[in-house]
Amino acid sequence: MSGVEDFTGSSGRNETREEQLDRNWAELLQELRVLQTGVQILAGFLLTLPFQNRFESLDAFQVGLYLVNVVVATLTTAFILLPVSVHRRLFRQRLKETLVSSADTITKIALAGVGMLSVGTATLVFDVTGGRTAGLTAGGILLSVLLVLLIYVPLRLNRRAAGR
Template identity: 75%
Template sequence: MSEHDAVVGDGRNETVNEQMDRNWGELLQELRVLQTGVQILAGFLLTIPFQERFESLDDYQVGLYLSNVVLAALITAVILLPVSVHRRLFRKQLKQTLVSSADRIAKVALAGVALLSAGTASLVFDVTAGREAGLLAGGGLLAVMVLLLVFVPIWLHKRASRG
């Protein structure tokens, strides 16, 4: 097998370059889904200061709100990072580096989206149902996100490895 051949036994008849191109395309699709979710949450957050009730928020709620806005902006930057990396590595025969770095970046973005979702839910519950409800909602949602985004994929991988 040459360095340009596909991994033996993967069930596909493609070269490593074709495999990297496919993996890159799949990563871009995943990042598009993440980007849409972040845009929706960020758009929601950006409307909050223009509501009459915003001025009645306490210091904790304003801090949580601002933390969520910063987190949404940072996640947007993380999701855009593979595009920047691609521009820098384009035509330099570094597709494997691009794909492996984008894979790590996508995992960081997933973690950020989980935090942003939990933070946004916490803020909404805090404002509408009180601090305890906000903390429970945010913590509960974060726990569910960790379960779904970390432990379910690990479990599925182990299950598939067993046969």
């Protein structure tokens, strides 16, 4: 090849380390695109609420939850954009491993933000439409389900794969 040794890491692929990093970077970008769409939909929904007539009838808890959701949406959007900013700063500096590693961590934070935003938005909707008990119940159940889906299942699959 081009002076770079072949690298066959845990993926079992016959690729150089540079090729693996390029593939990992492309996969991370695709994951961020998926996250971005979800955040845009939820953030767009949140940003339209203050312009609805019923918004004025929200109580202090609902307004506070709404504002927390807006902050989470904004921060999650920033985390989704952060790997692109890091890439611009590290571009052509032969720091692809640093880029991929940091983007992996950043993507995990963004994923947590999407989960929090989903739970917070659903809690707000249930609270406004069904009352406080319905909102808190729905929020608690959704938080539990998302913790299982986003943390427990991947950890379990990782352990299962490591045991093979």
